[in-house]
Every structure is written in C-alpha cells, then in structure tokens.
Amino acid sequence: MSKSFAEDDALFGQQARAAGVPHHVIDGLSLYVLLGIQPGHFLTAVLENDLRESFARADEECRRGLFALVCFLYNGIPARAWGSPERVEQWLDTRSEVARVIYAETPDTDRKE
Numbered sequence: 001m002s003k004s005f006a007e008d009d010a011l012f013g014q015q016a017r018a019a020g021v022p023h024h025v026i027d028g029l030s031l032y033v034l035l036g037i038q039p040g041h042f043l044t045a046v047l048e049n050d051l052r053e054s055f056a057r058a059d060e061e062c063r064r065g066l067f068a069l070v071c072f073l074y075n076g077i078p079a080r081a082w083g084s085p086e087r088v089e090q091w092l093d094t095r096s097e098v099a100r101v102i103y104a105e106t107p108d109t110d111r112k113e
Contacts, residue, residue: 005103008034015076020068022061033077036095046070047082 009030016026031037032047042062045053046069058066073082081091 005034005099016072019072019076020065021072022065022069025062025069032091033081033095035099036092036097038092044088046073047088048085049083050085 012030012034013026016029017023021029025040025043028039028043032039032043038044039047042054042057042059045057046066054066055063062069080087081095082088
C-alpha cells in the first residue's frame with residue numbers, strides 16, 4: 001500500500017487507464033474504491049451488476065468502454081466492493097471508516113479555530 005491517498009489514487013488511475021476504463025469515470029471509481037464515496041448513477045449501476053441500468057445511464061464513451069470497465073472491476077478491485085446492490089451498500093457503509101484509518105485522517109475536531 002502507498003503512503004498517501006494521492007499515491008494510491010495516481011496508481012489506481014494509471015491502472016484503470018491502462019485497462020481501457022473510460023477516462024471520465026476513473027476519478028469517481030477511484031473515490032468509491034479508495035474512500036467509499038458514492039459514485040454517480042452509471043457507475044453505481046455497473047458496480048451493482050445492473051446491465052440494463054448501466055446501458056441506460058451510459059454515454060457513448062461508456063457504452064464502448066463497458067467491457068473494459070467490467071474487466072477492470074473483476075481484476076482490479078476487491079470482489080466485496082461490487083457485484084450486487086448489497087455489496088455496494090456494504091462497501092459504502094464501511095469503506096469511509098477504513099479509509100480514515102488507512103490514510104490517517106484526523107477528525108474536524110482537531111482543527112484550530
């Protein structure tokens with residue numbers, strides 16, 4: 001694991017681009033995987049394994065890149081992070097707390113006023 005979110009995010013982006021993931025969804029996917037931030041409707045549909053909704057929400061680039069995106073999910077992110085609505089919900093519920101520990105974020109109460 002890298003030392004910082006910036007390093008992990010850069011590596012994630014590099015791997016996603018190399019896999020052919022549509023460029024304009026990489027940031028949302030990275031924030032979801034690394035920090036547990038809710039992605040947009042298209043990525044949510046893909047992560048939940050909802051093919052119909054994925055195509056309904058996809059723009060032209062995402063339609064062309066859907067196979068590459070799913071291959072990247074299969075090979076590049078934890079299986080517990082995608083595949084069903086329940087898995088996505090569980091990932092969102094727990095990942096932000098895990099990310100806080102991994103990246104040693106401090107709560108807002110530590111800010112000086």
